[in-house]
Amino acid sequence: MSTTPSRPLRPIAIIGGTGPAGMGLALRWARAGETVIIGSRDRERAQKAAQAIQQAVGTDATVSGMENAAACAAADILVLTVPFESQASTLKQLKPAIGEGSILIDATVPLAAAVGGRPSRPLGVWQGSAAQQAAELVPKEVSVVAAFHNVSAELLGGDDPLDCDVIVCSDDPDAAQLTRELAAKIPGVRPIDGGKLENARIVEQITALLIGLNIRHKGHAGIRITGLPPAAYK
Amino acid sequence: MSTTPSRPLRPIAIIGGTGPAGMGLALRWARAGETVIIGSRDRERAQKAAQAIQQAVGTDATVSGMENAAACAAADILVLTVPFESQASTLKQLKPAIGEGSILIDATVPLAAAVGGRPSRPLGVWQGSAAQQAAELVPKEVSVVAAFHNVSAELLGGDDPLDCDVIVCSDDPDAAQLTRELAAKIPGVRPIDGGKLENARIVEQITALLIGLNIRHKGHAGIRITGLPPAAYK
Numbered sequence: 086m087s088t089t090p091s092r093p094l095r096p097i098a099i100i101g102g103t104g105p106a107g108m109g110l111a112l113r114w115a116r117a118g119e120t121v122i123i124g125s126r127d128r129e130r131a132q133k134a135a136q137a138i139q140q141a142v143g144t145d146a147t148v149s150g151m152e153n154a155a156a157c158a159a160a161d162i163l164v165l166t167v168p169f170e171s172q173a174s175t176l177k178q179l180k181p182a183i184g185e186g187s188i189l190i191d192a193t194v195p196l197a198a199a200v201g202g203r204p205s206r207p208l209g210v211w212q213g214s215a216a217q218q219a220a221e222l223v224p225k226e227v228s229v230v231a232a233f234h235n236v237s238a239e240l241l242g243g244d245d246p247l248d249c250d251v252i253v254c255s256d257d258p259d260a261a262q263l264t265r266e267l268a269a270k271i272p273g274v275r276p277i278d279g280g281k282l283e284n285a286r287i288v289e290q291i292t293a294l295l296i297g298l299n300i301r302h303k304g305h306a307g308i309r310i311t312g313l314p315p316a317a318y319k
Numbered sequence: 320m321s322t323t324p325s326r327p328l329r330p331i332a333i334i335g336g337t338g339p340a341g342m343g344l345a346l347r348w349a350r351a352g353e354t355v356i357i358g359s360r361d362r363e364r365a366q367k368a369a370q371a372i373q374q375a376v377g378t379d380a381t382v383s384g385m386e387n388a389a390a391c392a393a394a395d396i397l398v399l400t401v402p403f404e405s406q407a408s409t410l411k412q413l414k415p416a417i418g419e420g421s422i423l424i425d426a427t428v429p430l431a432a433a434v435g436g437r438p439s440r441p442l443g444v445w446q447g448s449a450a451q452q453a454a455e456l457v458p459k460e461v462s463v464v465a466a467f468h469n470v471s472a473e474l475l476g477g478d479d480p481l482d483c484d485v486i487v488c489s490d491d492p493d494a495a496q497l498t499r500e501l502a503a504k505i506p507g508v509r510p511i512d513g514g515k516l517e518n519a520r521i522v523e524q525i526t527a528l529l530i531g532l533n534i535r536h537k538g539h540a541g542i543r544i545t546g547l548p549p550a551a552y553k
Contacts (some may be wrong), residue, residue, distance in 0.1 A: 205514075207521070236548060248545040252528070280439075280531050287441070287528040293487075294521040297514050298544060302551035309543040310532060311482040312471060317536035 097267070098122040098160035100153050101167030101175065106192060109241025110164060110233065110271075111138050115146040116267075116271040122149050124156030131156075157182035164190045164233070167191040169198040169208070169215055185226045188260045189221040190267075192233040199229070205297030207290045216254065216285035222283040227256035230264045231285030234272070234292045237305040244267035248272030249307025250318070252288045254279040266319065275318040277310055321421030326546040330354040331501070332394035334387050335401030335409065337389065338534040340426060343475025344467065344505075345372050349380040349476055353433060354384050358390030359471035365390075387533070391416035396497070398424045403442070410456035419460045422494045424501075425453040425519075426467040428526040432466025441524045450519035462491035464498045465519030468526045470508070471539040480507030484552070486522045488513040499553065509552040513542055 099107045102123035111121045115138050121187055123138070125131035131150030138148045157163060157179050168177050172193045183189070193215045197206040212218045216231035223229060231254040240247055251268040253276055255261035265276035279288060295306040312315075331348055333341045336357035345355045349372050357372070359365035365384030372382045382544055391397060391413050401409050406427045417423070427449045446452045450465035457463060465488040482531040485502040487510055489495035499510035513522060529540040544551075 088536045090483060186475045192334070205518075223389045240546065277532065278535060280535055284439075284528060284531060287326070287524045290521045290524060294513070294518060295544070297518060298511065298547060298551070301512060301514055302547045304547035304551060306547055310547055311543055312474065313538035313540055317532070317538060 095162060096120040096122050096160040097162045097164060098124055099164045099166055100124045100179065101165065101171065102157060103130050103236035104166060104168075105242060106233070106236075107164070107166035108134060108138070109236075109238050110166065111148065112141060113241060113271045114267065115142045115148050119270065120143070120147040122151055122156045122160055124151055124153040126153060126154075128152040152254040154179055154182040157187075158184070161187040162190070163187055164192060164294060165219065166192050168199060169193050169195045172215055173218065176219060180222065180224055183224055183227055184271060188228045188230060188263060189219060189223050190230045190263055190264050191216040193219070193290045194234050196293055196296070205293050205300060207293045213283055214286035214289050216282055216289070220282060228255065228260035229282060230255040230257070230260050231282060231288060232264050232268060234289050235308055236271075236296060237307055240305050240307070241271070247271060247307065248273055248309070250275045250277050250310050252277050252279035252310070254282050254284045254288060256282045269319070277317055279312070322385035326400060328395040329396060331396045331398060332356040332358055332390040333398045333400060334358045334390060334413070335399065335405065335510050337364050338400060338402075339472035339476060339525035340467070340470075341398070342368060342372070343470075343472050344400065345382065347475060347505045348501065349382050350374075350378045352379070353504065354381040356385055356390045356394055358385055358387040360387060362386040374520050388413055388416040391421075392418070395421040396424070397421055398426060399453065400426050402433060403427050403429045406449060407452065407456060410422060414458055416455065417458055417461055419458060422462045422464060422497060423457050424454060424464045424466055424498050425450045427453070428468050428523045430527055430530070439527050439534060441527045443489050447517055448520035448523050450516055450523070453518060462489065463516060464489040464491070465516060465522060466498050466502060468521035469525050469529060469542055470505075472542055474539050474541070475505070479499055481505060481541065482543070484509045484511050484544050486511050486544070488518045488522060490516045503553070511547070511552060
């Protein structure tokens with residue numbers, strides 16, 4: 086959580102970025118001064134979404150909208166915020182557009198809602214998690230990071246600081262650190278190193294639990310991890 | 320979290336209660352004025368553990384030690400804190416001793432450590448969770464509740480208030496409420512209604528994640544659920 090950037094400023098492309106989670110991340114990162122590209126299957130929709138973020142943040146923001154493949158080509162930090170039912174097809178289609186040194190931050194959650202079931206129940210994914218499925222589908226040499234599953238999209242899209250931690254899982258320590266830095270740019274969020282990508286299978290399932298709690302208790306649930314030393318939250 | 324008890328005071332039997340989790344719960348409940356029975360396969364070990372709790376809490380405490388079957392027969396609130404590898408055999412053996420109106424609060428976590436693997440990886444349980452396996456093994460008319468998986472045993476065994484929430488899952492609303500009342504007696508713990516017993520499969524897995532965080536960051540991790548209205552924490 087250093088205030089000096091550990092990398093040159095480079096655009097963040099949010100693939101499938103016109104949904105609530107993508108828009109919320111775009112808003113928060115644009116406010117933090119990041120260059121954000123909103124990707125969508127529909128270029129016009131992406132551009133409208135970018136205009137909405139630009140208006141919300143003001144003239145300082147650098148937000149543009151592109152078709153998903155163009156967004157992949159224009160950035161090497163990619164954040165995937167599509168519904169799980171679109172994850173595999175989106176990645177297969179975009180594979181040629183994803184540069185070899187890219188980082189793919191996967192935020193998709195395998196919920197039974199993807200197959201007509203309840204959003205409070207996870208689906209079993211053969212690879213173990215949506216993030217591990219993503220890792221199978223991207224070009225070799227693309228690092229996959231799992232993060233941002235448990236952040237309330239509604240609260241992300243608002244003005245108040247959040248009250249939640251983001252557990253970041255990846256087999257690439259550098260990509261994980263960059264992702265934790267991006268998470269720390271969202272007010273109120275503490276990033277936590279959650280270890281290897283395989284741990285995403287637990288982090289993804291927590292979202293289903295939180296959705297169940299939201300339905301039962303009418304809230305916007307998030308999680309905080311307590312009991313760790315300060316150095317863990319960075 | 321009402322201060323007036325909603326039930327007559329009756330003993331809580333902690334089955335497999337001489338391990339760190341069982342001892343921690345016994346300590347906290349004895350301090351809160353509950354009548355606690357520590358159960359063990361070995362009666363003498365149970366009695367020694369009870370003496371240790373009695374000494375820690377003082378003369379006001381009502382703690383006794385019994386062989387597990389005797390503990391089951393002497394109480395109708397049973398808390399199961401055995402390692403997962405002993406859960407099924409313990410329940411099969413104790414089945415005749417468990418009274419029909421009993422409540423079994425299952426705190427076991429299916430970790431790969433049970434089969435020589437890592438404690439940071441959950442095992443797949445055919446029934447979905449350890450709690451659902453327990454529900455198959457207890458006598459009919461015994462209500463199973465899943466709770467207390469994510470409370471640090473080390474911190475439970477200490478003097479400080481905890482900083483964590485206990486998510487309680489059960490198909491029996493009355494048993495779940497009683498369990499939430501017991502959780503609320505532990506200083507610093509907020510109970511949360513986590514819905515049906517099937518949701519235990521996610522709550523149990525969170526323990527594996529927390530153990531991984533403890534190993535990685537040298538802590539005693541717990542979780543807090545944020546973003547719910549005050550009425551949810553009771």
